Amino acid sequence: MHLYMVRHGQSYVNLPDWDGGNQDSPLTELGLAQAAALAAWLPQELAAVDAIYCSTMLRARQTAAPLAAAYDTPITYDDRIREIGNNRLDQSPWPSDALPEYGDFWGSERPFASITPAHTAGESLMHSRIRVGAFLEELVEKHREETVIVVCHGGVIEMTYDHVFNIGPWRRCEVITKNTGVTRFQLVEHPNRETWRLLYHSRVEHLAVNGKR
Numbered sequence: 509m510h511l512y513m514v515r516h517g518q519s520y521v522n523l524p525d526w527d528g529g530n531q532d533s534p535l536t537e538l539g540l541a542q543a544a545a546l547a548a549w550l551p552q553e554l555a556a557v558d559a560i561y562c563s564t565m566l567r568a569r570q571t572a573a574p575l576a577a578a579y580d581t582p583i584t585y586d587d588r589i590r591e592i593g594n595n596r597l598d599q600s601p602w603p604s605d606a607l608p609e610y611g612d613f614w615g616s617e618r619p620f621a622s623i624t625p626a627h628t629a630g631e632s633l634m635h636s637r638i639r640v641g642a643f644l645e646e647l648v649e650k651h652r653e654e655t656v657i658v659v660c661h662g663g664v665i666e667m668t669y670d671h672v673f674n675i676g677p678w679r680r681c682e683v684i685t686k687n688t689g690v691t692r693f694q695l696v697e698h699p700n701r702e703t704w705r706l707l708y709h710s711r712v713e714h715l716a717v718n719g720k721r
Contacts, residue, residue, distance in 0.1 A: 509648060509695040510655040512554065513665050514575070515685040515710075517542035519567035522687065530593070532604040535570045542688040542715060547574035549714030550657075550690065557581055558654035561647070563589045563661060564601060571688065572659040579657075588643040591661035592636040593623035599631075599639045619677040634677060640667035648695060665691055672704040685710045 517539030520526055535543065557579050562572040564585045576583045587601045593610055595601050602608055608624035615623050615633035624630035631639075647656060658664075666683045669675070672693060685691060689710030696705055 509651050509653065511647070511693040511695070512550075512557075512655070512657045513668060513691045513693070514546065514571065514657060514659045515662050515665060515687060515689050516563075516565075516567040516571040516659065517546075518687045521567075530607045530609050532566050532594075532607060534566050539567070539687065540570065543571040543574050545714040546571070546688045546690075547578040550575065551578050554655070556655070557657050559584060559651055560657045560659070561586055561589065562659040563587075563591070563664070565590050565594065565661070566604070568659050568661065575657065575659065586643060588639040589658060589660040589664050592633065592663035592667070593631065595631050595636070595639065596629045597631055597635055598629070599635075602627075616679040616682075619679075636663065637667045637670055640664055641671045644668060644671055652695070668693070672706075683709075686712050686715075688712065688715065 520533040608627040619633040622630035692707040
């Protein structure tokens with residue numbers, strides 16, 4: 509399987525001066541331009557795809573829409589690839605108009621503690637890793653010989669690194685993905701060797717070419 513993971517475009521919650529808390533916010537004007545630039549560029553690098561998956565959060569859906577149009581491929585939405593802290597312990601999503609606020613600590617500092625401690629049934633970093641891992645394993649079973657795009661969030665891409673590299677609970681390296689950055693993994697099934705290959709991380713040539721950094 510060839511797996512292309514895409515972080516959403518710039519949204520309002522990404523802005524340095526954002527003070528509106530945790531919201532299911534849309535893309536900014538720049539974010540919409542970034543998504544359009546990605547949809548114009550990626551088919552030149554990747555001619556065809558077999559499936560497009562997307563987080564159910566608005567910023568990811570708005571990023572995936574032009575990609576789906578460019579590839580003439582339907583989008584499969586999945587709650588398991590929402591950003592960390594936006595799902596409950598049972599993996600179901602919090603309502604978009606009532607997302608919980610994050611605690612005052614980073615998830616990797618206390619990986620077994622709720623990311624959203626003011627709400628009961630909030631997930632921890634490890635719960636988030638489990639749901640992303642379950643999504644990835646299901647993806648392998650469904651698309652073992654195929655090419656897949658997953659439009660999601662920076663935290664989900666970090667969870668993917670944790671899963672494929674078999675990282676323990678206390679992560680020691682933060683993985684940063686730029687808005688609309690493309691990360692490519694490949695599943696390989698040669699005996700007696702690694703199962704996954706990382707081919708590149710957070711490619712954003714489309715932003716430089718189109719002036720949308």
